Amino acid sequence: MKLNKKFKVLSIGALLVLSLASMVGCSSKEEASKEESKQEQTTQEESKEVAEVKEIKGDEALKIMEKDKEALFIDVRSPEEYSAGHIPNAVNMFIDEFESNLDKLKGHEEKAIVLYCNSGKKSGDAAKILVENGFKDVSNAEGVKKYEYDLVKYKDITAEDMLALLEENKDAVLVDVRPEKDFKKGHIENAINVPFDQVESRLAELDKTKDIVLYCNTGNKSSSVAKQLQEKGYEKVYNAIDGVKEYEFKLVTE
Numbered sequence: 742m743k744l745n746k747k748f749k750v751l752s753i754g755a756l757l758v759l760s761l762a763s764m765v766g767c768s769s770k771e772e773a774s775k776e777e778s779k780q781e782q783t784t785q786e787e788s789k790e791v792a793e794v795k796e797i798k799g800d801e802a803l804k805i806m807e808k809d810k811e812a813l814f815i816d817v818r819s820p821e822e823y824s825a826g827h828i829p830n831a832v833n834m835f836i837d838e839f840e841s842n843l844d845k846l847k848g849h850e851e852k853a854i855v856l857y858c859n860s861g862k863k864s865g866d867a868a869k870i871l872v873e874n875g876f877k878d879v880s881n882a883e884g885v886k887k888y889e890y891d892l893v894k895y896k897d898i899t900a901e902d903m904l905a906l907l908e909e910n911k912d913a914v915l916v917d918v919r920p921e922k923d924f925k926k927g928h929i930e931n932a933i934n935v936p937f938d939q940v941e942s943r944l945a946e947l948d949k950t951k952d953i954v955l956y957c958n959t960g961n962k963s964s965s966v967a968k969q970l971q972e973k974g975y976e977k978v979y980n981a982i983d984g985v986k987e988y989e990f991k992l993v994t995e
Contacts, residue, residue: 791875792878793872794865794880794881795880796865796881797855797881797882797883798882799882799889800888802814802828802855802882805880806855809853811853812854813832813846813849813854815831815854815855815864816828816831816858817833817834817839817857817858817864817867818859818863820833822859823896824894825894826892826894827893828885828890828892828893829891829893829968830960830964831857832897832898832899833897836863836864836866843871846871846876849876850876850877851877853878854871854879854880855880856879856880857881857883859884860884861881861883861884864882868881895967895968895970895975895979897964897979897980898979898981898982900981900987900990903954903979903983907931907954912952913952914948914954915931915932915933915954915956916933916947916954916956916966917934917935917956917957918935918940918957918966919934919937919985921934923958924936925994927993927994928985928992928993928994929990929991930991933946935947937957937963937965940970941969944973949974949976949977951977952977952979953970953975953979954981955978956981956984957985958984958985958986958987959986960981960982960984963981964982966980967980
């Protein structure tokens with residue numbers, strides 16, 4: 742009888758130990774599950790966070806252009822307003838078609854983007870669209886009616902838009918304004934070479950009735966040539982803001 746009682750006591754004790762161990766195990770699993778759920782929720786909340794649009798003055802915008810060569814400037818006004826005068830190196834993405842053309846900005850999600858319009862309102866709307874779509878470094882600059890920018894009338898275009906233009910318009914004149922030695926090392930097919938320091942003496946080679954499309958290594962020299970042609974009365978001038986050092990063009994040699 743004593744043995745049976747001892748056995749019963751031991752059995753009950755063992756069951757209690759197992760029960761406690763099970764409870765501790767379940768509690769640990771529940772805590773781990775809660776922690777995982779909490780971490781997952783935090784990750785989801787972080788992914789939903791959007792960057793803040795920076796409101797900047799005109800002089801701040803120009804400093805960004807000067808210091809950050811990868812910064813993209815976007816004029817969200819109508820094509821007509823853009824053609825009448827825009828900030829140098831700014832591309833045109835009309836606000837009415839802005840959201841449907843976001844694919845053109847692929848690759849710029851982490852780079853600086855500066856938007857502007859006449860007053861800052863429409864560019865502010867465009868800036869909001871960008872941050873809501875994951876763009877991290879977005880600034881809304883003072884409009885052209887609020888700050889006295891040095892405006893130009895030639896058209897600044899991206900490399901992709903330049904290639905599309907050349908494909909569509911076979912009569913366009915593609916001009917490489919780099920030095921001859923760079924041109925011979927590799928240039929875009931069908932381009933002619935008119936080095937930036939020879940433009941004045943070779944204007945006769947550039948037909949005013951045709952689209953003149955300019956490019957260089959970075960977009961800077963071609964921008965200067967575009968302005969020069971504009972001052973000479975050329976009205977169909979396009980400057981590629983992406984040069985051969987910034988975009989993987991298919992180059993050919995002579």
